[in-house]
Amino acid sequence: MNFVKGKRKLTKSEKHSRREKIVSFIVLAIASVFFLLPLIYMFGNSFKTDLDLQLHPGSLFPSPGEWTLKHYEGFLWRDGKIDNMPIWMLNSLWSSLATVGITLLLDLITAYAVIFLKFKGKKVFMNILYAWMAVPGVITLAPQLTLFNMFSSVIGVDGFAGNYIYIYLWLILPGCTGIYNMLLMRNFFLSIPNDIIDSAKSDGAGHFTIFRKIACPLAKSTMMLIVLFTFTGAWNNLVWPQLLMSGKDSYFQTVTVALTGFTGGNGYGAKGAAMATGVFALIPIFIIFFITQNKMIDGLASTGVKG
């Protein structure tokens, strides 16, 4: 044995893995530039003065001494009253959270039923769901919109509150029917060993107890994943809310719909405000992401069972 001090020669596999790491780092770094650049540009330009925006549109950050919070101030308070921006944020926030909540509930219940209950037509039911996944969402937009208008005239939706509730009902409910999330849940429930459910049954638990005390706590990480997916999906949703809200009161709008107001023809020139709105719109997504990402680590389901 020789105990030579200093660096030891790397073995072949170590060299190999190091090379792999370096290459992947470079590739990811390049890729992330493409993703990050618009974000940084948006963030920096939201602090520029209007003049600076005109003079130096290409720079990432404001010229020295030209930093301003003007675009942000305007959101909250304008001309002695609350601006639309907080209202849009609240609209987006509550409708997204409602979508997340209802989706979670539906997914959990459906997945549980599909895995742990016996009922007739289970296979047919699942096959319909699978087939439904093949239908692109865009296709259903037109019929949905027609139904939206038809129901509205049949029921006689009226007034500010009535319109608001009706629109958000149509915004939230279709967003909760994603089958992909349900299948995620289903696959997770499939991985719960049958013995655990059997033993809970013989311990005296009914399906409701098993659902509440065993299946749901185990599914936490999958639930987090669904929360993240659904929330970002609902928050970023643009086409459908835009269709619903066209020609309606501006108070009804969600953040994403409002953002298009800045990029569209009549919003031209309010570049700083558009950037600031974008930054605002990102905040909830970041928060949700940081809450959920740590808890998505799986590894609970199989630890209580050796097999």
Place this chain on the structure above:
Amino acid sequence: MQTNDNISNEEVFLSLKHLEKVYPNGEKAVYDFNLDIAKNEFIVIVGPSGCGKSTTLRMVAGLEDITSGDIYLGDEHLNYKPSKDRHMAIVFQSYALYPQMTVFNNIAFPLTINTYPAPVVNTVLLSCAQAKEIIEKCGLASIKDAIEKVDAQKPKFGERAENLATLFNVVLETAKLILKLYGSVSADDWKNIADKEGEILSDWQAKLSDAESAEQTKITESGKKLDGEFCELSEDGTRKTVQRKLTHYEIKTRVYETAEKLDLAPYLDKLPKELSGGQMQRVALGRAIVKNVPIFMMDEPLSNLDAKLRLTMRSEIVKLHNRINATTIYVTHDQTEAMTMASRIVVMSRGFIQQVGTPEEVYNNPANIFVARFIGSPTMNMFEMEFDRNEKMLVYGDFRLPVENGFEEKFDKFYESKCAEFSSINENFDSGAREKILKLLSVTGEGKSVKNNSAKKKNFVVCIIEFFKNLAAKKAEEDPWLKERAVAAEKFAALKAYKENGRKVFVGIRPERIKIEKAEEGKTYKGANIVQPELTELLGGEYNVYFKFCGKNMIGKIDAKDKLGQNDKIAVSFSADDLFVFDPITGDVIK
């Protein structure tokens, strides 16, 4: 079937009658399972994997639907009761602990979700009476000591009263009451307790009496009746009971009790993933016993443990069974476990019960060739011999063994009855007869693929192709029992031939009954054959010896006191008493 021989009718506790299980895909897993189980029996169902033993257990536990047959617990018909109402607890091979719960919560789970009948106790009166008793018995100083001792452990919120209650062995309300009384005395008074003791005591007594009399008036006003232990009585004089959930304190005491029994107390706060296999299995056992049910079921609970731990857990389970006076049904594929643990063994193969009996019966009088081969380690030696009627000898080549008197009669009788049975089977081949044939095959181990082909799962394309084929050919309806019919006819023919000039039999002898001696040079061994062992395995105290005897591979055992070298020879002899003789056609025992 030879199932009900061992226990009389009055003793029957759990009774399984004609249990059958057919899976939705048409496969039959259990055929006509009959078993009466008495209280405190340790029944072990043993068989090779896939023989339907777990299915049987799951049917009894209510986790699997019963296709036909009945289960009775006492007079209670259990078939349609949900699992939780069957007064049973089941322990799984995989332990099935709830991974997200701590050990405490795992054991407490059945208690937290169920309601239990409990007498309606007037807690105010009970606690006052208990408190008075404690004050009289212990005196102020020792109460103070006890509370200080509890406080010294820095109890969490709510635990103070619980710990005190455990210390004095009283109900939680009493502990709370004492704590309240304790708190009402100022710190200065506690310092010079000697002067004020009488004052404080009389004050406490007065307070307790006040509370008691106030409660008494309330009770008389409402017209309730109480007995000596403050339980409410209903109109006919019996104690009133309510179905209620256990309180947190009750659950805690029961879980701690159980944990003590199983040495789990140090692990109560851990998650299952932090435990070793043996500890996990103990938690699973704990979850079963905390339910306080009369019947335990265990589905190969030791299979996941390592060999050493398995031995310890084996004895612990039996000890536990005896300690809590349980009735246990235990499923395993390990015949050693069956032999060592059981009070009665049920041997199964391919869905059929082969034999039911005590370990000695199953070992000494196996009902058929399957049981003989399955029970015992190493496996019983089997070889074919001819029965020479004239000389009354079992013959194989040069090797001859005399048979006892009366063997010939037994032999003839056996074949006569078998012939009669098979002729009736052949004449009237119904589903019962088919099952007999299937059972026969399960004994001899032949024809494993006798299954209905139609039951097999086909994919969609194959289905369509077959549909068109059938359309074109319009096949005549196939006889689903074709194979079984053929087997029956074949066996009948063979039996008839045997009856007339029967010769061949299967002879079995257990390795530990073969008389083996180390052969020394120049010595003659009377009635023994000298052979060269092919392989010897030292087990410590004894050798397993593999040798060829008249061209047959055999295993025997020999004490390891004399060292057996590579070139040593052994003298092998049998005694006719130790032989089992089986019919090669049906596999049933002749002698």
